[in-house]
Amino acid sequence: MRVLFVTNPFRAHLYVQVPLAWALRTAGHEVVIAGPPDLADAIARTGLPGVAIGDMLNLEAMMAGGVPSDDPIRMTPGDPAGPCDPRGLSTGKSVQGDFGWGDPHIELEDLTVGVRMAFFPESTFDDLVGFARQWKPDLVITDPTALPGAVAARVVGAAHARMTLNVDRIGQLRAACGPRFDTAGDPMRDWLEPILGRYGCEFDESVVLGKWTISPAPSWIGQPDGVHYVPVRGVPFNGPAATPRWVYEPPTRKRVCITQGISHRDATLSGGSSAQDLLDAVADLDAEVIATLNAQQLGSATLPDNVRAVDFVPFTSLLPSCSAFVHEGGVGSLASALEYGVPQIIVPNDFKVEKWWGPVAIAHGLEERGAGVYAGNSTTFTADVLRDSLKRVLDDPSHAANAARLRTEVRATPSPNDVVPALEKLTAEHRP
Template sequence: MRILFVTNPFKSHLYVQVPLAWALRTAGHEVCIAGPPDMADDIARTGVPGVSIGETLLLAEKVAAVPPIPEATGPADPRGLRTGKSVQSDFGWGDPYIEFKDLISGVKGVFYPDSTVNDMVDFAKTWQPDLVISDPTALPGVVAARAVGAAHCRMLFTVDRMAQLRAACRDRFATDGDPLRDWLEPLLAPYGAQFDESAVQGQWTLSPMPQWVWRPEGVHYVPMRNVPFNGPATTPKWVYEPPTRRRVCVTLGISHRDANIEGTSASAAELFDAVADLDIEVIATFNAKQLESVLKIPDNVRTVDFVPLNALLPSCAAIVHEGGCGTFATSIEHAVPQVIVPNDFKVEKWWGSIAMADAVESRGAGVYSVNAGSMTADVLRDSLKQVLEDPSYAENAAKARSEVRGMPTPYDVVPMLEKLTAEYRTSRP
């Protein structure tokens, strides 16, 4: 088979796709990853063949020019107000329709103008893939698939934001219109394809989330274990040296900082205040911009711009993070108890950090400390001490790892993809 992956301009999104791309290649299939020119070097470094589609995005500049997202007009979440925490399944409150419209407008305007969609379709017609595997925000991937009769599936990197948002907006579509239908329907029509929910959800959806992480109902999910891939890097020697004190990783991930997205994560200064007086060694993966608000780096903190979590976490007693999907998966892989400070700022709440925080806490494998907007040094310090001092968190993190290792690996999923592709692929137009 020929399999075309469609990724978005975030390394973390690309890295989720790479283990499956390699599993397919080693099974004898041809694979190509399509992304914007901004991602060409990152794709090349994975060793998987790639192709650039569309124009250079200059994502950081475009993000800076995006106007503020309107505030939801519905009632506030009573649980969030009472506890400083949220529940992923509660996010039908407020006005998700406004947020859905903003999502579609942003994806179309920033990632996929018509010229980029046309470029993707032209490449698909040339290369003739049998299967198109799309990032969940690479919405026009279905157009390329339908244009050549290929099967189409989504590959999630977190919880199913699109399915949750569409379910919350269903009644509004009838009265106020469906902005996704308005966008994709004219693009699908020239190929005799109809807009329906399979155009949005894929004919099936690969999900890396453990069964105990909340997800919407009514979607054909195919579970696949998230095998962490942190990208090419040279690991410093000190990472492998046994720490003299308990080691704790503190990270806010790479996606937002690479795209210059600000104001959605916990404060680095507050994070450092929380750990400064604890008898631990802290490894903080922050870049210079993230450290601008920090007046003094505590003596027990080592800051590094980047270190592969796959290499660092085996030596860690705990990790503090914002609920990023790659960080979540790598922490489970190495049975590291997690202290999660997720954000639920506007559309950020749909990305799944809340669901992961809820799930980790429910499994006893970590603590949902508090939402980023409510975080204080005292609250975070108490959460971290709780995880470090109670051995049940490490025990439950080990149990969570065992459960996740029971999920099908990318290698295990290949025969299922072959079967589903044969079932859904149509004759060439």
């Protein structure tokens, strides 16, 4: 069969799809990945065929200058104090069940505006539908926000599945908003229904949620009811890169890796913890620290003697030798850490409604399972907080033992190769 993957503008989202795309390809199926022209080079470097859809987005400039719109994207005000623990003390941590502005409908409206204006302007729909009519896919697998892919699937009669990163943000929001759609309206329907109408198609909930959803997230991340999830092992893919020889040399003391994630680096998204705070936290730590920060992220920060700063090292090469991993809660970082059983310290970045991309659910889930520490959001983060969190993880062997247990659980999940037959069967059942 022919399978069309549709990704959004971030490499991190593309990289989630690549292992499954290759599994389908090596099983004998034809595969094409469609994405904004901004990602054309990244798609080409996966070794899979790609096609550019829509116009250049220039996401970095857009994020720096704001999205031009009469109804600009609204930022979550957030409570800098955060929720309290049972003693009434501020934890400085977000909770997954909270909604921005205290209203899931407003949050869904904001998400729709953001995706429509920043990721997929109207020209993308006609472009992708034109390609789908030409190539005739049997199955379209989309990033949850890549709604032009859902429209293209409906127009050409292909089966449509989503592939989430971790938290199913759209699924959670629509489950929370569903009872109010009749009275408050449905911003996603208002956006997509006229576009579908141009092609003689109608809107229904499967346009937004797909016929089924492929989920590479651990089961403890949480999934809303009413969605058909197909679990798949989250195999980490870091993109093409040369690995320096020193990575394979056994460290003489405990090794710690620190990163801020590629999505924030690519789009220069604001709100992350400062590099100087991260470095100050590890300056007196009895450990070898690898900081994967580029020159722009480092800025004028002073590098302690125990820190080696590198622009990029594949986590699949580096993490097997690490005793702890500090990251922002990104899906690629999580998958790599789970793959190698490394305890994690999560410091979510606070841009937009960050919790809905997964870091908050990941952080709480790791803490509950004793395999990591939620060090607090970047707005409440300090060097002392991270230093204490690292010492807890490095000094208490239970964190490593629990991380190893999670690794065993993850490796028991069906691999991308294992789920190919299930996708073939579902495609046959759901293709009109």
